[in-house]
Amino acid sequence: MPELPEVQTVVNHIRPKIIGKQLMTIIPIWEKTLHNFNKDDIHGIKNNNKIIDVYRRAKFIIIEFTDKIIAIHLRMTGKLYISKNSTYPKHATAVLEFDDNESLIFEDVRKFGRIYLYDDLKVINSKHGPEPLDKNFTVELFKGMIKSKNRNIKALLLDQSFLSGLGNIYVDESLWESGIHPNSISSSIPVKKISTLHNKIQSILRNAILKKGTTIIDFSVNGESGKYANDLSIYGKNNKACFRCNSIIIKLKVAGRGTYACTKCQKKYDKKSTRIKC
């Protein structure tokens, strides 16, 4: 499931290949893929159809034109890659065709992935929290964010309106590295632990980007595999020994997700703070 490092890897891969190209058409093979527009609406791009930049915001791949952006979300099983073939693979859900007979293929087995057309980033920014690797995402900011909520920490870290980019794998890894049980309540986590969590989220994401992401089930870039799978400490390791304390890792369900944890060395901070009513 593509999270921040996987999306960044896709961006790094396609960016140099499509900057400067002109978008001619979008072919919606699976109609619902174009979420807030239809293929005729890209006439709005027509006069300024040259791609000027490609970058990531949250888990979106942003393709920027002079006065429009196309935002692509891979969701669970989406893949995005350049192709020179005129035939499309079995699970292609949409195709962006360029002026030079090359295409950007959006392939998505489970069809959850979506493409959006916006004037700018405003809509996406309004629904998303800070970027965890941004210099403005400071320890002090994070402490305030965590302490201001009385929520299950895993649910909170998965919430894109709270913090952008994390998904099931990197949340479990970050909590394990920090020694925090996924069923902890955010407001009761000690500030020192929040500081550790901030540090671990950043180091895990940076390392995962260097390794080109994690290969689990569906993610790959043109057959090239991510190497972070070799660095996973907790995700998918149920019934195995914890690398840190050697006790057995369990699988549980938290926030509706399959969750891996070591109950011995991940401490549960679960006292809800009493709120003062005014």
Add this chain to the structure above:
DNA sequence: AGGCGTTCCTGGGGGC
């Protein structure tokens, strides 16, 4: 406010 269930989808795994 926050938690929970439901929906969208299909391939793959378990059971027999």
Add this chain to the structure above:
DNA sequence: TGCCCCCAGGAACGCC
């Protein structure tokens, strides 16, 4: 071998 059932999960949405 084959068939049926169920499950995985990011995000949006409605309900309590």
